[in-house]
Structures are given as C-alpha cells and as structure tokens.
Amino acid sequence: MRDFKFSGHDTFFCKQQWLLKGVELIDREGVDSFLKLDKAIPSLGVGKNMVLSINYWLKSFGLLDGDKLSKLAELIFVGPKAYDKYLEDEGSLWLLQYFICSQNYASIYHIIFRDYFKERVSNEYTETQIINFIQRKLIETKHREVSENTLRTDFKVFVRSYVSSFSSSKTIEDDYNSPLLELNLVSVLSRKMNGEDIVYKVNKEVRTNFPIHIFGFCLIQEFGLNTSINYQDIRDSLGNYFGLTNEGLELIIEKLIDSYKDFTFNDDAGIRQIQIKTQEENLQIKLLNDYYAV
Numbered sequence: 001m002r003d004f005k006f007s008g009h010d011t012f013f014c015k016q017q018w019l020l021k022g023v024e025l026i027d028r029e030g031v032d033s034f035l036k037l038d039k040a041i042p043s044l045g046v047g048k049n050m051v052l053s054i055n056y057w058l059k060s061f062g063l064l065d066g067d068k069l070s071k072l073a074e075l076i077f078v079g080p081k082a083y084d085k086y087l088e089d090e091g092s093l094w095l096l097q098y099f100i101c102s103q104n105y106a107s108i109y110h111i112i113f114r115d116y117f118k119e120r121v122s123n124e125y126t127e128t129q130i131i132n133f134i135q136r137k138l139i140e141t142k143h144r145e146v147s148e149n150t151l152r153t154d155f156k157v158f159v160r161s162y163v164s165s166f167s168s169s170k171t172i173e174d175d176y177n178s179p180l181l182e183l184n185l186v187s188v189l190s191r192k193m194n195g196e197d198i199v200y201k202v203n204k205e206v207r208t209n210f211p212i213h214i215f216g217f218c219l220i221q222e223f224g225l226n227t228s229i230n231y232q233d234i235r236d237s238l239g240n241y242f243g244l245t246n247e248g249l250e251l252i253i254e255k256l257i258d259s260y261k262d263f264t265f266n267d268d269a270g271i272r273q274i275q276i277k278t279q280e281e282n283l284q285i286k287l288l289n290d291y292y293a294v
Contacts, residue, residue, distance in 0.1 A: 004137075004138070005105055005107050006107060006146050006154050007154065009056050010049040010050070011157065012049070012050055013157045013178050014061070015177070016177055019063060019077070021045070021054065022063070023063060023073050024077070024078075025043050027069060027078050031069075034052075034054075060100050061096050061103070062099035072095065083292045083294070090182065090183070090211070091211040093180060094214050096179060097185070098222075098241055101241040102218075102222060108157075109161075112158065112202075113202070113240050113243075114241065117202065124199055124201045125200055125201075125202075126199055126200065129197075131148060131151050131152060134151055159186070161181070162178070162180055162186035163186055163188060164177065183243075184203055186200055186202060187201050187203055188200055202243055204244065204248075205243060205244070206245050206247050207244055210242065210244070211291055212252055212256045213291035214287075214288075215256060216256050216283075216287045219256075219276070225278055225279060225281070226279055227275070228266070228274070228275045231273065234249065234253070235249055262276060262278040263275070264277060
C-alpha cells in the first residue's frame, strides 16, 4: 500500500475520453510526452492544467506502470484488438473503479469506499464527516499534515466523479461527465440548506448483473494466485469498492465458483474462505478474454 496522496488533479475530475487520449499519446510518443507541453497541449486538445490532470488520472486508474503503459491500459485501449477503448462496456468501468480504489494514488477514493465504511452501518456521509475522518487518519498514521482546503478540493472532485453537476450555472465542460458516473455508486440524499452539508450516500446493491469475470480478475489482482482469502477481507475490499451488499457479494462469489474451477469455497470451523487454486499466470487474461468474447 502506497502512502496517502492528495491533490494533483488541478481541480478537474476525469472526463470521458481523457483516459483514451492520454493512453494514445503515451503509446505514440512515450510517457515523457506529458512533459513536453508544447506538443501535449495540441495533441490532447486541452489546456496546460488539463494536461497535468490527465497524467494524474492515468496514474490514479493504474494505466501507467512506471515509465510505460500498464498491461491494463494496453488491453483496454491500445491497438485494433483493444477490449473497449471507448469505455462502452460497464465491465470496463468496474475495472476502473477497482483500480482507482486499490491503487491509492488518488487516496480519497480508497479512504471513502474502504476505510470510512469499514465499520459503519449507515452508507450516508457528508463532506465534513469525510474531512474529519481523513484528518484523524493522517494523525493516526503519522502522515504529514494536509491542508483542509486540499482535502475539500479532493472531496469535490470525488463527488463529481460519481454525481452529475446540479449547479445552476453549468458550463460546456459539464457536458463531459466522468466515466464512473454510469456506475450509480453515489447519490445525493439532500441538498445544502441553512448552512448544512449536502448528504451523500454510497448505493449498496445486490447488483445481480455484476460481471463475474471482472470480479475474478480483481480478486486475483487484489490477493494473488494460489492463495486462501478470508471472506471478510473480500467484503472490506472488493465488496466496498463495488458497492455490494452482503447478499450481492455472496451471489457473485457463488457464480464465480460455479463457472471456474480455479476458485473454490471453504467453510472450516465457521471461517469462510475463498481459495484460488492455480498457478496459471494467464488466468486473469483468460477471465477478461471470456468477458469481452475475444
């Protein structure tokens, strides 16, 4: 787990097509292309600050691996056999949701979906509650101090990743929504009134149509091959990242086990575990190929 990281997006949430544009630029000209602003600006068709923001989001979504594109970026976006370069398939969006939470590069996503709700019954939250929680967490982990303004800006960007703007003064930029918006993971319960915070809610659902292949891929990514995983650890990570109820998580795991012999369930002395019994390095690719019918 990397150290917590805040800011870097220049106040811009990730907009539709930014990831594709960024990946294609790096594929053509290398990762250093983002440092050459005189070329990057016309290539991406955005201003300087947005260039920096696109680079930030590529890292946040796990599409960069050091100084090169990650395997995920190549599979989804690159070449004639790219799985889903225009992000038209919901499974691709769930992959992005997993990586932005698990990478912890844009730490507020990991903190809100996993840490904040780990021990809470209610799925509701406000900006003030999240800011206070993060500040306590920074103190507990002896992390360097982060200004409240920085945290509040991160929170606003987080919200715009999942909730459409309800400002009365929309700009042309508001027409370019975040790809994560379609997942319906966050909703607004009440607008700000009399100085009170807006109340948001993480939408926990059964999600009967959640793609098991994507879940299996993320399970391996999170815990590795040839391992036994406590059910509670899956609920705390993937279950929370994907906004799944306990019933929904159990249903997906059952379907995955029924479909792939590499995954088995074990309940020994009341300890529920999912076992990944394989050394097959290409199992993740097989899962994605099966899902995208390659």
